[in-house]
Every structure is written in C-alpha cells, then in structure tokens.
Amino acid sequence: MIEVKNLTRWFDTLKAVDNIAFTINEGEIVGFLGPNGAGKTTTLRMLVGYLQPNAGTVKILNKDINDDPIGIAMNIGYLPEHSPLYDDMIVYDYLAFIADIRHMDMQRFRERLDYVIDKCGLRDVIGQQIQTLSKGYRQRTGLAQAILHDPKVLILDEPTSGLDPNQILEIRELIKELGKEKTVILSSHIMQEVQAVCDRIIIINKGRIIADELKDELGKHISEHTVLTVELEANALDFSTWLASHPEAKMTVISNNGNHWKLEFSYPGDLDLQRDLSQFISAKGWLILSMFRQQHSLEEIFHMLTTNDEELAANEDDAEIEVIQEEESTNNE
Amino acid sequence: MNNMLIIAKKELKTYLNSISTYIVFVIFLLISGWYFSALMFKTGKAELRQLFSILHIAYLFFIPALTMGMIAREKASKTIELLATLPLRLKSIIWGKFIAAVGLLTIILLFTSVHLLTVLIIGENIDYGSILSGYLGLLLIGAAYCSIGIFASTLQGNQILAFIIGFVISLFFYILQFIILLIPNAVADFFQFISFDYHLQNFLKGIIDTRDIIYLVSIVIGFLMLAEFILKLHNRLQER
Numbered sequence: 245m246i247e248v249k250n251l252t253r254w255f256d257t258l259k260a261v262d263n264i265a266f267t268i269n270e271g272e273i274v275g276f277l278g279p280n281g282a283g284k285t286t287t288l289r290m291l292v293g294y295l296q297p298n299a300g301t302v303k304i305l306n307k308d309i310n311d312d313p314i315g316i317a318m319n320i321g322y323l324p325e326h327s328p329l330y331d332d333m334i335v336y337d338y339l340a341f342i343a344d345i346r347h348m349d350m351q352r353f354r355e356r357l358d359y360v361i362d363k364c365g366l367r368d369v370i371g372q373q374i375q376t377l378s379k380g381y382r383q384r385t386g387l388a389q390a391i392l393h394d395p396k397v398l399i400l401d402e403p404t405s406g407l408d409p410n411q412i413l414e415i416r417e418l419i420k421e422l423g424k425e426k427t428v429i430l431s432s433h434i435m436q437e438v439q440a441v442c443d444r445i446i447i448i449n450k451g452r453i454i455a456d457e458l459k460d461e462l463g464k465h466i467s468e469h470t471v472l473t474v475e476l477e478a479n480a481l482d483f484s485t486w487l488a489s490h491p492e493a494k495m496t497v498i499s500n501n502g503n504h505w506k507l508e509f510s511y512p513g514d515l516d517l518q519r520d521l522s523q524f525i526s527a528k529g530w531l532i533l534s535m536f537r538q539q540h541s542l543e544e545i546f547h548m549l550t551t552n553d554e555e556l557a558a559n560e561d562d563a564e565i566e567v568i569q570e571e572e573s574t575n576n577e
Numbered sequence: 578m579n580n581m582l583i584i585a586k587k588e589l590k591t592y593l594n595s596i597s598t599y600i601v602f603v604i605f606l607l608i609s610g611w612y613f614s615a616l617m618f619k620t621g622k623a624e625l626r627q628l629f630s631i632l633h634i635a636y637l638f639f640i641p642a643l644t645m646g647m648i649a650r651e652k653a654s655k656t657i658e659l660l661a662t663l664p665l666r667l668k669s670i671i672w673g674k675f676i677a678a679v680g681l682l683t684i685i686l687l688f689t690s691v692h693l694l695t696v697l698i699i700g701e702n703i704d705y706g707s708i709l710s711g712y713l714g715l716l717l718i719g720a721a722y723c724s725i726g727i728f729a730s731t732l733q734g735n736q737i738l739a740f741i742i743g744f745v746i747s748l749f750f751y752i753l754q755f756i757i758l759l760i761p762n763a764v765a766d767f768f769q770f771i772s773f774d775y776h777l778q779n780f781l782k783g784i785i786d787t788r789d790i791i792y793l794v795s796i797v798i799g800f801l802m803l804a805e806f807i808l809k810l811h812n813r814l815q816e817r
Contacts, residue, residue: 292662296812317664324662328655332591344583345663389659 245270245427246291246397251300253286253451260286262451263300268444273423275438275445276431283451284431285325288401291429292322304397318346321395325402327386331375335366335385338374339392346393360388363418365411379406387415391422398422400430404437416441471538472509472518478530479503486524493517504533580665584673588647589680598643598681605639606688613692623700628692629711629781633774636722637751641743643681644726645736647674648804652734661812667805671727675801678723679716686715707783714780717793718773722747724800731807 246268253261261283268274276284289295291302293309293316302309304316330338339360343353361367364384369377374385383406390398403419404412419428419441432438438445439459447455483495493511500506511517518537525532592598612631617623648671651657660670697703729743730736753772757765769775776789 289658294658294662294812314664314666317662320662322659322662324655324658326655328659330591330656331654332595333587337590341583341587342663345580345665 245272245305246429247301247303247306248287248291249301249303251287251290251302252298253283253290253295254298255286260451261290261297264448264451264453265300266446266453266456268427268429270427271423271425272444273419273428273430273442275442276429276448277433277435277438277445278431278448279433282448284433284448285401286451287448288322288399288429288431292320292399293317294324318393319396321390321393321398323386323390323398323400323403326405327383329374329382329385331373333374335370335372335374335377338385339388342389342392348393356392356394360392363391364388365414380408380411383407384411384415387418396426398426398428398430400428402432403430404432404434412437470511470515470517472511472521472535473498473538474507474509474521474525474535475533476505476507476525476530477503477533478505478528481505481530482528483507483524486521490517490520580669581673581676584665584670585676585680588674588677592643592677592681601639601642602685602688605635605685606691608638609635609689610692613695617695623696625693625696625700625703625708625711626781628689628696629715629777630774632689632715633718633751633777636719637744637747639685640678640682640719640722641726641729641740641747644674644678644723645730645739645743647678647727648730648808649734649736649739653736657808661808667808671731671801671804671808675720675723675727675797678727679720682719682723683716686712686719704783707781710783710785711777711781713785714777714789717780717790718777721750721773721793721796721800724797724804725750728800728804728807731804731811 248267249265251261251264252259264283264287276287278284286295290297291304291309293302293313305319307316309316333341336357339357340353343356348356361370364387366381366384366388369381369385374382377385383403387400387403390400398419400419404415407415416437419430422428423441423443430438430441442459444458445455446453481500487493487495490511492515493509496508496510498506498508509517509521518535522532522535609628609631612634613628616627616631620627648657651660661667693708725746726739726743729746730739732742733739750771750773753768754774757769757772760768770792773793776792779786779789
C-alpha cells in the first residue's frame with residue numbers, strides 16, 4: 245500500500261529525515277510519534293509529495309508518487325499541520341471548492357457533505373466564515389476536507405491539536421471508524437493519543453525511526469518500569485519487611501511532614517505490586533491518602549528506547565528530581 | 578470544469594468579496610480620472626492617447642497591488658500546502674490565478690469607459706477602430722503586467738515585498754521608452770521592441786500587428802512559466 249525506502253531530507257545542514265524506511269499495509273492505522281522537530285511533518289510532507297526528498301522513494305498504491313502525482317493525490321486525503329484554510333471563505337464554499345477540484349458531481353458532493361457535516365460536527369458553522377471559527381472548528385473543517393472524497397489513504401498531521409477533550413474523543417472515534425476501511429497515517433506528540441487510536445506505532449526522533457512496533461509490543465517498553473507514588477499517614481514508617489520480601493522494588497521518600505509521608509516505589513513493569521503494597525499498608529494500620537501509577541511521558545519512553553541501561557540508571561535520579569520539582573510547581577499553583 | 582477555471586472562479590469570488598479590492602479599484606479610478614481631467618482642462622483637448630498613457634502609468638501601481646497577494650498570501654497562510662497536495666498541477670494554479678487577475682483587470686477597464694465617454698462626447702476626430710484596438714492593447718499589456726505581478730508574488734511570502742518586486746520589474750518594461758535615447762543605436766531597436774509602451778502605441782494607432790501580440794503573449798507565458806518554476810523550486814528547497 246505505502247512503501248517508503250531510504251527517505252532522506254536535508255534542510256541546509258540539518259538532516260531532518262535520516263534514511264527512514266517502512267511499509268504500511270492496507271487497513272492499518274499507523275501513528276507517527278515523536279517530539280516536536282523529530283521529522284514527523286517533513287516525512288508526511290514527503291509522503292504527499294509536497295516536499296521532494298533528497299534521497300529515497302515513496303510508493304503509494306504501488307506507484308511511485310512522482311510517476312502519477314495527480315492520480316495518487318485523488319486517492320489521498322491530507323490534513324496539513326495546523327489545518328491551513330482560506331479565512332475569507334464560508335465553510336460550505338470551501339468544501340464545494342474542494343469537491344470541484346476533486347471532480348465530484350453535485351449529487352455525490354451532497355451525499356458526502358451530509359456525511360462529513362455529521363461526522364465532523366460542522367452543522368452549526370457550515371454557513372460561517374472560516375476566519376470566525378474557533379481552533380477546534382478549523383481543525384474539523386480541515387478534517388472534513390481530507391475525508392470529503394472518501395479517499396483510500398488518509399494522512400493526518402496532528403489531527404487533534406487545538407481540540408478540547410470532548411472533541412478529541414470524538415475525532416479519535418472518527419479516525420478509528422475511518423480506519424476500518426482506510427489506511428490511516430497520523431502524527432502526534434501525545435503518547436496516549438497514538439495508543440488510543442493506532443494499531444501500529446512508529447516512533448521517530450531526530451529524523452530516525454527508533455521503534456516501529458505494533459501497539460501491544462510497544463506497551464512492554466513502556467511498562468518496563470513502573471513508578472508508584474503513595475501518600476500516606478503513618479506515625480512510624482517502616483517498609484523494611486515489605487522491601488525485604490520484594491527485592492526488585494525500590495523506595496524513595498519524597499517528602500515527610502510530621503506523620504504525612506509521600507513515597508515513591510519503582511519496580512519492573514511486569515510485576516503488579518500495587519495490590520500487595522496497599523494490603524501491607526492497611527495491615528500496618530496506616531492510612532493511604534492517595535496512590536497512583538505514574539504515566540510515562542514521551543521523553544521517558546525516548547530515554548528507554550534510546551539510552552542503554554547504564555545511562556538509564558544514571559538518569560533515573562535526575563528524572564526523579566524532575567518529577568518532584570514538577571509536583572512542587574503544581575502544588576504552588 | 579477545468580481545474581484552471583475552478584481556481585480562477587474561486588479567486589475571483591474571493592477578490593470580489595474583499596473590501597480591499599474595491600479600495601484598489603477606487604484609487605485606480607480616482608488617480609487616472611484626476612490626471613485625465615487635469616490634462617484635459619490644461620490642454621483643452623480630450624485625447625484618447627492621453628487617457629491610455631495615463632492608464633498605462635496607473636497600471637504600474639494597480640496591477641502589482643492586485644496580484645501581490647495571489648501566491649504570497651497562500652504562502653503566508655500555508656494554504657499553498659493544501660493546493661499543492663490536491664490533485665492539481667502547479668500550472669493550473671498559476672494560470673487560474675492569472676485568469677482571475679485578467680478578469681479583475683477587465684472589470685476595471687470597463688469602469689474606465691467613463692473617461693472614454695468624456696472623450697467621445699467632447700473629443701474631435703474620433704477613430705472608433707483605434708479605440709477598440711487601443712483597449713485590446715491595454716488588455717494585453719495589462720495581462721503582461723499581471724503575469725509579472727504573479728511571478729513576483731511567488732518569490733516571497735510577504736505581500737509588500739511582492740508588490741515592490743512586481744513594481745520594479747513592471748517599471749523596467751515601462752521606463753525603457755525613455756532611456757532608448759540614451760543608448761547606442763545598435764541596441765536601441767532591441768530595447769524599443771522590449772518596451773511595453775512601444776507596443777501600446779502601435780495598438781493606439783489602430784494597428785493590430787501579430788508581432789505585438791506575439792511579444793506580449795510570450796511575456797505572459799514566460800513569466801508564468803518562471804512562476805511555476807519558482808513554486809517547484811520552493812518545494813525542493815523549502816525551509817522549515
């Protein structure tokens with residue numbers, strides 16, 4: 245379906261995309277994950293032919309994109325980064341313009357318009373001028389543009405940026421639904437988003453693919469290391485027996501205010517010690533105020549995927565300090 | 578519908594819905610009307626030649642102002658990425674915009690018929706044939722300036738810069754008629770042929786010469802091809 249080989253792109257002296265290769269099969273929903281500046285947008289732009297690569301080839305629907313750019317563009321729906329739109333047009337006129345360019349006749353346009361209005365929630369703004377739209381509606385209008393012609397391949401650059409949580413859920417549902425019959429590639433810098441929507445995740449950093457795995461397999465990487473933060477009330481804190489029976493777990497005291505303790509436990513991801521720990525605490529007669537499993541940020545996953553174990557251990561202390569500082573700053577707020 | 582015409586239609590609609598288009602129109606008509614009537618009262622004659630020369634000068638400001646946004650605005654708002662990834666050739670985009678620009682030019686030329694009416698009422702020895710050929714010449718030269726303006730608009734994402742570049746290139750083709758006197762005879766003929774005004778004068782005489790038409794049409798094709806080339810280059814070299 246989509247075949248990318250040795251794709252490389254320079255911007256002056258910066259290698260934005262460095263010799264990446266992947267194949268995407270029909271019906272897959274693939275997420276491109278990476279921090280800002282990782283080369284996601286550049287890669288997607290090369291996929292749609294907006295940017296010419298310095299080296300490498302892109303094949304979509306088994307054809308090189310330079311052989312038949314128009315024919316391939318007919319089968320692609322593309323939502324560029326930040327969803328650029330014509331501010332001085334009315335939403336309806338804009339979609340009608342896209343339909344004209346895509347050579348849709350009036351009847352088909354009506355059918356598809358109904359569909360995209362319904363799916364993207366544009367009913368209230370269809371007669372409104374685009375420059376008066378909120379960021380969320382702009383994004384939805386862009387998405388409507390991309391799916392208007394019912395393309396076989398959907399390429400979405402940060403489709404949920406600027407949306408509120410409800411809208412994000414709606415759009416994710418929509419993408420999942422579209423993914424049942426289409427090949428979808430989307431980019432994001434939000435781990436949860438890619439996890440929620442995609443079958444397969446390609447992580448890129450500094451222009452290189454550092455992981456290309458099915459979602460479940462990547463999950464293992466992520467849970468390699470679980471960090472559990474516990475807040476409790478105890479007069480005399482003593483975890484030595486529990487720690488002795490669980491040698492793989494490590495405990496750090498983050499703060500202690502009288503009988504109020506904040507602790508952090510870290511242990512390998514394949515263990516589930518949460519239940520065990522809370523049983524131990526209640527058996528001691530201490531009071532748990534809160535307990536939560538920390539979400540791994542993308543940066544931590546990058547750390548895990550890019551650094552070896554020694555470095556990881558060295559960085560761990562720093563990471564903990566960062567976590568503490570973050571928490572302090574949120575407390576201050 | 579042809580892609581080129583779809584782009585032209587959209588562009589015309591956008592321009593005719595925008596207040597700034599009408600501001601440019603009004604300024605154009607005011608300035609050309611002011612100079613035309615001032616000259617008319619000064620010389621006591623209402624001559625077609627005067628009217629057309631004034632319109633030619635007004636073109637230098639009017640057309641770059643009209644075309645400066647055509648590509649530059651697409652670049653500034655990043656909609657060029659959208660256009661470039663739709664099933665469209667860059668050629669259709671450029672030519673569609675050009676057709677829209679010539680459409681706007683035609684509208685403004687229709688408005689100048691107010692001045693023409695003055696000439697018809699109080700002028701003497703009116704040659705109707707040369708009015709028609711004169712307007713054809715104005716339209717062709719306007720089209721040539723439009724292609725220059727669109728070319729300038731592809732160079733930068735900044736409309737003001739696009740205006741200045743468009744104006745400077747237009748001025749070059751306009752001003753040649755005055756510097757011919759200063760250059761050696763051997764090359765003077767060549768520069769005279771390049772000068773837009775030389776061709777306009779032919780049209781004003783009522784002569785429709787294929788050489789004039791071919792020259793102006795090739796200017797249009799040349800600059801639009803350059804514009805297309807710049808857009809293609811932009812894809813290759815694009816900075817982040």
